[in-house]
Amino acid sequence: MITRADVERAARTTAGLTRVTPVLEGDPEVFPGPVWFKCEFMQHTGTFKARGALNRVLAAKERGELNPDVGVVVASGGNAGLANAYAAAQLGVPATVFVPAAAPAVKVHKLKAIGAAVVRGGAEYAEAYQAAIKHAQETGAVYCHAYDQPEIAAGAGTAGLELLDQVGGLDTVLVAVGGGGLMAGIAAAVEGRAKVVAVEPETAPTLQAALAAGAPVDVQVSGVAADSLGARRIGDIGFSVAVRAGVESVLVSDADIIDARQKLWDDYRIIVEHGAAAAYAALTCGAYVPGVGERVAVILCGANTDPATLT
Known part of the structure; x- marks a missing residue:
C-alpha cells in the first residue's frame, strides 16, 4: 500500500534527477471536454519507469x-x-x-x-x-521489481503530482495497466482530487480479473501490448490502491490499441508503444466516454517502439 505522502517523498528523493515531462492539450473539437496528454514517453529511457x-x-x-x-x-x-x-x-x-x-x-x-x-x-x-x-x-x-514495490510505485506516481501542478483541476486520469505500478502511483498522487480509470487490453485484464475475484489472480497474457502490459497478475500494491481509491477498469481490443497508436501519430506526430496507446484507446474507441466538460488527462507512458511500424 502507498499513499500520497509516499509519492511526495519520492518526488523529494528524485528531484533534479528526472525530467518534468510536458503536457500537451488535445484538439478541443474532438472530445466533449478538454483532454491533456502527459508526455511520459519523453522521460529518461523513454518511459515513466x-x-x-x-x-x-x-x-x-x-x-x-x-x-x-x-x-x-x-x-x-x-x-x-x-x-x-x-x-x-x-x-x-x-x-x-x-x-x-x-x-x-x-x-x-x-x-x-x-x-x-x-x-x-x-x-x-x-x-x-x-x-x-x-x-x-x-x-x-x-x-528492483518491475512494478510491485512501494518505492517503484511511489516513484511512478510523481508523474501524477507533476500533472496536477501543470494542469490544475482534473476530473479523470486514464492510465494503462499491466502490473499496476503506474496506476497505483498515479491513483495515490491524485486521490481525493481526480478519479483514475485503468485501461487494460482485453488480452491481459489483470486488474479487472482481480476486482471480480476480490484478489489478484493469474490471467492469460497475449496481444500487441504484451511486451509492456504483459504481467500475468496485478501487483498487490496496485490492487490495494485500486480498491481503496475506487479505480475502475475498462478494456480495449488489440485493434483499438493499434488504431489509437496510429491516431497519435497522424494527429499529433506522437510516437508511442502499444502499451502507451492503450490509455488513449479508451477515448478513441468509446470504452470510456467523458461527460460534457469533463477534464481528462491521458498518461502516455512509453515510446520504446519501432517507428517503422507506423504508416
Whole structure:
C-alpha cells in the first residue's frame, strides 16, 4: 500500500534527477471536454519507469543495501530493465536484466547500450522474474521489481503530482495497466482530487480479473501490448490502491490499441508503444466516454517502439 505522502517523498528523493515531462492539450473539437496528454514517453529511457527505478535504487543506497560490486537486478520485458539500468548507471553500479524471449529487439539493444548485462529468462515475464529473484538471492544484488514495490510505485506516481501542478483541476486520469505500478502511483498522487480509470487490453485484464475475484489472480497474457502490459497478475500494491481509491477498469481490443497508436501519430506526430496507446484507446474507441466538460488527462507512458511500424 502507498499513499500520497509516499509519492511526495519520492518526488523529494528524485528531484533534479528526472525530467518534468510536458503536457500537451488535445484538439478541443474532438472530445466533449478538454483532454491533456502527459508526455511520459519523453522521460529518461523513454518511459515513466525511470522515476520509480531512481527512487528504489537511491533508497536502497541510503539504507546501505546497495553493494557497488553487484548492483541491481530486474526482470523486465524491456522498459523496467531500461529504467533500472539507467538508474544504476547514474550511481555507477552494475545492472543485470532478465528479459523474456519475446522482449523487443529495440529494447534489448538499448539495454546493452546503457551497459546492462542482459540475460534471457524464459518465454514470459513470470519466468524471467523467477530467474531474477534467484540471481538476487545468490549475489546480493538489490532486486528492483518491475512494478510491485512501494518505492517503484511511489516513484511512478510523481508523474501524477507533476500533472496536477501543470494542469490544475482534473476530473479523470486514464492510465494503462499491466502490473499496476503506474496506476497505483498515479491513483495515490491524485486521490481525493481526480478519479483514475485503468485501461487494460482485453488480452491481459489483470486488474479487472482481480476486482471480480476480490484478489489478484493469474490471467492469460497475449496481444500487441504484451511486451509492456504483459504481467500475468496485478501487483498487490496496485490492487490495494485500486480498491481503496475506487479505480475502475475498462478494456480495449488489440485493434483499438493499434488504431489509437496510429491516431497519435497522424494527429499529433506522437510516437508511442502499444502499451502507451492503450490509455488513449479508451477515448478513441468509446470504452470510456467523458461527460460534457469533463477534464481528462491521458498518461502516455512509453515510446520504446519501432517507428517503422507506423504508416
